[in-house]
Each structure stands twice: as structure tokens, then as C-alpha cells.
Amino acid sequence: MTEATPDVPNDAWSGVHRGPLRAGEWVRLVDGKGRKHNFELVEGKRFFSNKGHLDHDELIGREEGFAVTSSVGGEYLVFRPLLSEFVVSMPRGAAVVYPKDSAQIVAMADIFPGAHVVEAGVGSGALTCSLLRAVGPHGRVSSYERREEFADIARRNVTQFFGGDHPAWQLTLGDLAEELPASGERCDRIILDMLAPWDCLDAAADALRPGGIVCAYVATTTQLSKFVEAVRVHGGFTEPAPWESLVRDWHVEGLAVRPGHKMIGHTAFLVTARRMAPGERAPLKKRRPAPGAYGPDYTGPRPPGVPETPADD
Numbered sequence: 001m002t003e004a005t006p007d008v009p010n011d012a013w014s015g016v017h018r019g020p021l022r023a024g025e026w027v028r029l030v031d032g033k034g035r036k037h038n039f040e041l042v043e044g045k046r047f048f049s050n051k052g053h054l055d056h057d058e059l060i061g062r063e064e065g066f067a068v069t070s071s072v073g074g075e076y077l078v079f080r081p082l083l084s085e086f087v088v089s090m091p092r093g094a095a096v097v098y099p100k101d102s103a104q105i106v107a108m109a110d111i112f113p114g115a116h117v118v119e120a121g122v123g124s125g126a127l128t129c130s131l132l133r134a135v136g137p138h139g140r141v142s143s144y145e146r147r148e149e150f151a152d153i154a155r156r157n158v159t160q161f162f163g164g165d166h167p168a169w170q171l172t173l174g175d176l177a178e179e180l181p182a183s184g185e186r187c188d189r190i191i192l193d194m195l196a197p198w199d200c201l202d203a204a205a206d207a208l209r210p211g212g213i214v215c216a217y218v219a220t221t222t223q224l225s226k227f228v229e230a231v232r233v234h235g236g237f238t239e240p241a242p243w244e245s246l247v248r249d250w251h252v253e254g255l256a257v258r259p260g261h262k263m264i265g266h267t268a269f270l271v272t273a274r275r276m277a278p279g280e281r282a283p284l285k286k287r288r289p290a291p292g293a294y295g296p297d298y299t300g301p302r303p304p305g306v307p308e309t310p311a312d313d
Contacts, residue, residue, distance in 0.1 A: 013137045015129065015162045017080055020061050026160070027059060028081040031074060038081055038089040049074065083133065086161055087126035093153035096126035097193065097217065098267045100247045106134050108272055109189050109215040116140040118185065118207065120176035120200055121193035125154030129161050132169055141169050142185060144176040177203045193217040198230035205236045208275040216271045224269045225300060232303035237273035238282045244269050
């Protein structure tokens with residue numbers, strides 16, 4: 001829980017903790033070579049590494065942002081982990097949505113305070129944490145997960161990060177394509193992180209308010225192609241916008257300024273499209289498909305206006 005201030009209530013549910021470190025919280029230790037260790041503080045317990053040990057009791061009760069020395073002289077910086085640091089080190093069931101993609105989803109799907117967001121495929125809870133922070137305690141995040149073991153891991157991770165059961169979160173065990181229509185829910189945004197997001201397109205279209213956004217997170221080019229074409233064929237959405245983001249760090253040391261050797265390259269593709277009003281269709285895409293784009297080997301859906309065998313140029 002967040003600490004109360006004159007302007008911020010205790011129930012802000014940001015996942016940000018202030019004040020002295022407490023038992024049950026996670027901390028992040030970073031050594032002089034940049035190696036990172038994340039663990040939960042437990043009274044009477046010890047942290048061990050190749051640089052000796054540290055007693056958790058030495059950390060509990062101190063304000064974060066200090067340096068500590070291990071039993072054999074190893075030095076560490078001690079902070080609470082940021083959300084971007086927590087999600088890449090938390091226990092996993094499914095692969096996590098990396099912070100660079102979570103940030104893109106929050107920005108490009110326009111997740112806003114008070115929004116009702118539906119999420120299909122909760123994974124390990126990484127994206128869920130970002131969505132809950134974005135909608136705030138007065139919004140809603142309705143997550144659907146088909147695999148019980150993933151749902152259990154996600155529930156533990158989300159609860160760990162926020163320090164309790166977030167009041168804006170509802171986790172349902174089941175398939176969104178079946179559960180969402182039965183719920184009768186109407187929502188502002190739908191995020192599809194699953195193997196076959198096109199299977200949920202009809203349910204998403206029925207639940208989204210006009211002007212709402214559907215966003216798919218897919219790993220492969222074949223998934224990307226099939227989902228984009230399915231959105232076009234559906235007709236109830238605007239032209240889908242697909243993209244990916246790549247993040248590269250830089251080495252800066254005196255006059256040695258160059259790209260770093262590490263890069264977070266391809267993790268997934270993102271696709272967004274907006275819901276049209278009932279009975280309305282977006283204008284057809286004006287430019288012609290490239291020759292061979294829908295050739296004899298293409299077996300996916302074809303958007304309106306594209307013949308079975310496109311004429312040669």
C-alpha cells in the first residue's frame with residue numbers, strides 16, 4: 001500500500017512503497033559490475049552470493065537508496081525494484097510481456113485512469129501490473145486466463161507487487177471468446193495476448209464501445225499476418241496498425257560513446273485497431289496489394305475488394 005500524503009489517499013494502489021524497508025517487501029541489490037539480485041525481505045533470513053552473505057535484518061527498517069557491504073567485502077546498492085525491474089525477475093509461468101512492450105501498449109492503446117480494460121491471456125501478470133497502474137483504483141481490469149497454473153502464478157505476482165488484492169482487478173479462469181459474451185461486459189480497451197487472437201475478434205467487437213481499441217500482442221509473422229487480415233475482413237474496425245519496438249542501450253565512457261553490445265530486439269509484434277460504431281464500416285484501403293501478396297499459396301482471409309487471384313500488373 002502507498003503511504004498517505006495530503007493529496008494521495010492510502011488506497012492509491014500504485015504499487016509504489018515509501019518509507020523504511022519492511023519485511024515482506026522485495027528489494028533489488030546491484031553490485032559494482034551491475035549484477036542484480038531481487039528477493040523478498042524476511043526477518044531472520046540471509047542473502048547469499050559469491051560475495052558472501054547479508055542479513056535481511058540489516059536492510060529492514062532502513063530507507064532505500066543505501067550501500068551495504070557483505071560478509072567478505074562485496075558492496076551493493078539497495079533499492080526497492082521498479083515495476084520494470086520487478087516483472088523481469090518475478091516467478092514465471094508463461095513468458096512475461098517485456099517493459100518495452102507494456103509501455104507501448106499503455107501508450108498506443110491509450111490506457112487511461114478509470115478505463116475498463118479486458119485482458120485475454122494473463123501469463124505471469126507482468127502486463128496486468130502495468131494495466132492496473134494505468135487505470136487506477138477507479139478503473140477496471142478484467143483478465144481471462146485458460147490455464148489455472150498461469151492464473152495462480154499471475155495472482156501471486158500481482159498481489160506481491162501491489163501489496164494486496166487490487167480492488168480494480170478481476171481474474172476469470174476460462175476462454176475470453178466464451179466468457180466475455182456471457183458476462184455482458186462493455187469495455188473501453190481489449191488486449192489479446194494469446195496464440196490465436198483472431199478467435200476472440202467477434203467477442204471483442206461485441207464488448208468494445210464505439211471508438212474503443214483492440215490491441216493484439218503476437219510473437220510470429222504468421223500470427224501477425226492472420227490477425228491483421230482477420231481484422232480487415234471483420235469490417236467493424238479501422239485499418240489495423242502493426243509494429244514492433246527495439247531497444248538498444250549505449251556505452252558512454254569519456255570519449256568512448258558507442259552503441260552497447262546488448263539489445264532487446266524482437267520480443268513481439270503489436271497491432272491496434274479502433275472499433276467502429278454499430279453498422280458502420282471503415283473506407284476500404286485505397287492502395288492495391290503488392291503482386292503476389294494474395295497468391296495461390298495464401299490460405300488466410302482476404303479483405304473486401306481483393307479477388308481470389310489478383311490481376312497481374
